[in-house]
Amino acid sequence: MNWAIFSFLAYTAILIAIGIWSYRIVEKVPIEKYEKEFYAAGRGLGGIVVALIIAGGLASAGTFIAGPGMTYAYGYSWVLLNNFNFFSSLLFLGPIGIVVGIVARRVNAVTYLDIFKARYQSKAIIVILAFLVTVFLLPYMATQFVGAARVISQMTGMGYLVSLALGSLVVLVYCVLGGMRGTSLAILIQGVVITVGCIMLFIGTVNYAGGFKKSTEIIAAQNINFLSPTMGGEFSPFFTFSLACMIGYFVVGMPHAMLAALTYKNTRALKRGIWMGGILVLIWTICLCMSGVIGRAIIPNLAVPDEIAPWLAMHVMPEALGGIVLAGIVAGIQTTVAAMAIIITSSIAKNLLKELKPDLSPREAKLASRLTMGSCLTIAIGIALLQPELIQWIILFSIGGLEAATFGPILLGMFWKKGNHWGAIASICTGMIIYALANTIIPQLRLWGAHPSFLAVITSIIVYVIVSLVTPKPSDEIVRTFWGKLKKT
């Protein structure tokens, strides 16, 4: 057994221990408080965990594998495109964190769809969103498993199936056994491993390349466009702007980011979550993306650009440290999968099932949570067995689809009193139709080369406003619950 495998197995063993330990905590909770504990960790998470949930949840294989892969392929232009990630925690918790925090406590919401249910009081919206969340997040989860398996396989020499099992089954253990409690404990360990791994990879790569100046000169000699912010005109400023919208302003539409808003303890934790999240994503993104570009000065002819991060981990640093980088990359992916697993499970087992079977007992709900969680992760692992080639496109497609469906109903729903369930349904449907058309038969809808989600989100907002204005206002009860001052008990 080499040192890389040993360090990675040690990390995996810690995660399994966390799963078992958190299972004991969750099992001690009275059955009537089980859902609040399983889905929202008792709503008592501090700033650093909130920061890690948002940062780790939104920074996926797209950041840890495809990020350096894209900078390797497109030079510094893709570093610019990745720099809009840094403010994801600000742009999620800033706009809706306080409102969700207040309303979640008023209506005892513990899941993403509980908030929609309280705001729109519509069974149709719950059913549509549960379906869309599952449809978009399951393949997204599968791509994360594929990315993790490829990295583990490449770095340890183990086969794809064994690597897939190692990278994915551990997530299944701590998510199914410990729910959000297990996830939040694991994410603390993973946050440290990710940060240490990214910094080590960056320092190792820069040293190996002989410093910034030497690497820049070598890259310039290969192709001067690698030093250009547009890759010689390949990425227009408007395309850059549309991606800034997608991973910046529109991030409110990402369901797994809602976990942080539902679980933070108080506004002090919220504020720390915002700026700590920014610092973490800055460190991860700059270290990984810069390593990807500088890696081109070390090895200019890698056949698969996405393999640059694991290649560097294996070649520019000692074996044992390479194992830590490997654990860091896989940890970054696992945090995303865990957040998604909680969201899908809560949408199906807590919201959809209760809409269909309102007399569900707490014991049945508990069983349903674990069975759904296990099934979702198993399906995602099953899809990962197909080994899809272009995971970055699936990731971008899923993010765009989720934002096109939910951005308007979430953001306007939290601040505009006239927004109603008719507006929300029309907005979700319009966003989905425009997004589907732009991705298939009418590519002209990608205005000025923008990402298809751009027009879909803008149109869905307009439709939300128009339909809400011409249909009845929401009930006084909804208005009081979301924006009214309630009598103190």
Next chain:
Amino acid sequence: MKFIEDPRIKIARKTFALSWIYFTIYLLVIMGCSYFLGIKPYLMGLPRWVAIGNILVPIVFILALVFVIEKFIPDVPLTDDEDSENKE
């Protein structure tokens, strides 16, 4: 029953505005630096627009974010219960 707006909602709106304004300023600065600074002369061995626009500017904005968030977003209670508010 007459509707009285919860004063915390005003703070939530301000926080929303603050977040989007802050990101918009960042977006303008980073895109301005990236498209107008040019590649040479190199700075710290990196293309000029990368060193300033993609390393120094983000670090400054992230560090300033700590101050902006702690200074401009007040601590507010999240529950409607008076005792809980005091504990927040």
